[in-house]
Amino acid sequence: MTEYETHEFDVVIIGAGGAGLRAAVEARAQGLRTALVCKSLLGKAHTVMAEGGVAASLGNVYPEDNWEVHFRDTMRGGKMLNNWRMAQLHAQEAPDRVRELEDWGALFDRTKDGLILQRDFGGHRYARLAHIGDRTGLELIRTLQQKAVADGIEVFMEVKAVRLVHDTTGAVAGLVGYHRPSGEFVVFRAKAVVLATGGVGKSWKYTSNSWESTGDGLAMALWAGADVIDMECVQFHPTGMVWPLSVRGLLVTEGVRGDGGVLRNSEGVRFMFNYIPPMFAAETADTEEEADRWYEDHSAGRRTAELLPRDEVARAINSEVKAGRGSPHGGVFLDIATRRSAEYIRRRLPSMYHQFKELAGVDITVDPMEVGPTCHYVMGGVRVDADTAATTVPGLFAAGEVAGGMHGANRLGGNSLSDLLVFGRRAGIGAAEYAAGRVGPITLDEGELEVAVCGATAPLGREDGESPYDIHHDLQETMQNLVGIIRTGSELEEAMAELDVLEERAGRVAVSGTRVYNPGWNLATDLPSMLTVSRCATLGAIHRKESRGGHTRDDFPAADPELGKVNFVQRIPGDADHTGGPGSCPSTRTISIAPEPLLVMPDELQALFEEDH
């Protein structure tokens, strides 16, 4: 048995985005020995990119806002596929979680009364997003990072977790990973492990996500025996940059539309008014005049069609481009220049101003932006218990984007940052309570550990084989072309066949150089996760033979009420044959899928939706 650098903690959290940091702060506050492990440097996690804001019914701008309205917006935005209990806890607790950030040093923009200012976003009935210009994620990360440092939480930066490891009872009891700077392996023994590894965007070609979003947490959870749900529900954000090619996919915040920006096609028409679905017809303006009145005063008209939920807007843009009314580089126009003063734009949207100026040479105070859909967020994820964030495997917890259920089939903007705070904290408490109850020494399954290390190092030993960059490239093409914003049965089957080939190729990936800060090798160890996540998304998409939220089937364009009553649950059966997968991980062909009924919403919450029918 090889000797590895080994650490022991009560709670180990994988991921230092908003969810991981918030979980760590909470576990530490419960008095436990807590460690944070992250792939990058502290403070660089994907959360740092969040722009528009964090949703919470503080009622600072519209006092009539409250948790019930937020809950209702969230469920309707998610096409009722959400875990209602998560949506309820989220709506109820978000305001306290946001205010608490102020106690830790965050400086949100203010109302005239000196309270936290809130802005409009798609799908939210009232102006609800607390924000700092368009760099809300940075504020959230920095505040929590500084709090974590002040609380003395141990941080293991640039450590990539490779596999979760069980103890002899089958509970998760730690993990094995490697230090990226040295390539040396490191083992953590822990009474409880929290997954907070974020999203999966890097399996698609055009994405707003950072390189870390390779779905490691989701894959590790599956390999450890946990259930994942709703993986077909992937959000394509309607407004990503489309030009220059090198930044294609980079996000343009919804805040642009929240602050008055409008979408136009090549004919100059504000086309969103032609795409209002029945579900939102009653509350959406059907003329430009009414929409513009609403911007000034929400009681003077119904909300603008540009702020419909993201899935609606993304599909509309897609249709306009297909109909030949797109912009020169295959998007549509997002125009704020003709609608707001240059001074206002620069003050409200400073990062957008710089992003376009510096990367595209476009001055958004003068010219319109070109935008189109980009892979942005995965609603699906590890199945968790709403109250404790516990997964279906003992000892393992999950929070943030890696967890599923909260957002149903489509997430509303701003609901992720609040999700990170609410369920990050709950995961911290859940893990702490579990850890406190776990007595006796922790004995890791050494066999499991060795398999993980062998799998991770295998590509270094191969003389010749495939480049990990090539496989990644081909995977992204496959997912973009065949499992993109609009799906169809035959293409999904094609994707399954492609994934078989890619998996086989990943089994013979070879990398040159040593383990010392070697991105080629690092990518090779990310491939098994990306392949696993891609398979889950494709499988889910095949089985959900309807269109709902972020999941659109060309061959089943309508929602099916029966399918609206189930989640598609995926898992790797305990007796599955684990040979033949990439990097000694279980083959993705062993993943099984089945529908399971949604949790039943209690009557008093159900009543909130009666008025809809």
Add this chain to the structure above:
Amino acid sequence: MPDDPTNGTAPTAGAGAPAPAVPDAQATDEVTMYLWRGDPGGGEFQEYVLPAQEGEVVLDVVHRVQATLAPDLACRWNCKAGKCGSCSVEINGHPRLMCMTRMDSLPPGEPVTVAPMRTFPILRDLVTDVSYNYEVAKRIPPFAPREKTDDERQAGGYRMAQIDVERSQEFRKCIECYLCQDVCHVIRDHEENKTAYAGPRFFARSAELEMHPLDTTDRRELLQRELGLNKCNITKCCTEVCPEHIKITDNAIIPLKERVVDAAYDPIAWLGRKIRRRTKRSASEAAALAPAAGPAAVQPDAPVRGIPMPERIPVPVGTMTGTPDPDADADADADADADADADGGAGAGAGGGDRDGAATPDA
């Protein structure tokens, strides 16, 4: 393209090419990159030639080198959007973010050199060990807010006016790229200064806390005695490289220096500047509250190294004249200042590196 007109305004050494507004690159269809390859033991620039592509930033080209020519080339990046501060390097001698430096903003037809940040120990290739910064961060006593008033408890949160939060918000834009730390001559070639110097990033962080409407801790004594505020001689190099355009010198360091003087001579005047402040802790009390792992965890014996600059790099000699440091000498720490000039190439690079439009104050 509507690029900043700064392209080619600073005379580059040797060639002296005036670089008349070259519209839309594509002058050549190849790009030549000199990327530094090596480890703590040493290394050298290696040449990579690739086909040019429209609209690319330096990071795109580095990624293409990884995908096609050098799969193990080490570089750091995360967001590719100028938001995370991971991809800091020195491009043609200028501290820059790779993801925000467009290839067509660099002199066309000339090779592009990319070197790791010089102030921090090399891990491998373009990646440096920036742990010094994380250690300094631990030494800054954390935020400690005043109590909420009854009204605030009822309203459900602190009340602060927009105008009062804006000063600190400027510093909270910081993406921790550490380019300002990289360029600061006090530590750039003076490993020995690192134990007693926080650097511009953390002066900005201190100023942010100092100007935070709710904070109650007094960090001035610590800044002066242990974090080396007096060693800064206001050369403004840090301000010039900041990708977030934070006015580190004017808005953070100079006000801090003034307040530190106040602390020495007139504590009451300082108190008056703080908004709605109630109680305050002394620096030593505050330091005691800092996490245990704190002080002096910086390695004083980290390897000293210098990156040889290949001869063909157009080193922007003489651009230092554009920076306003001469008049800052008044209260300068003499030896630190001398070192700034001794370092012709890269130190000066900061001065000329304003292609992204960072205002060069009163040039």
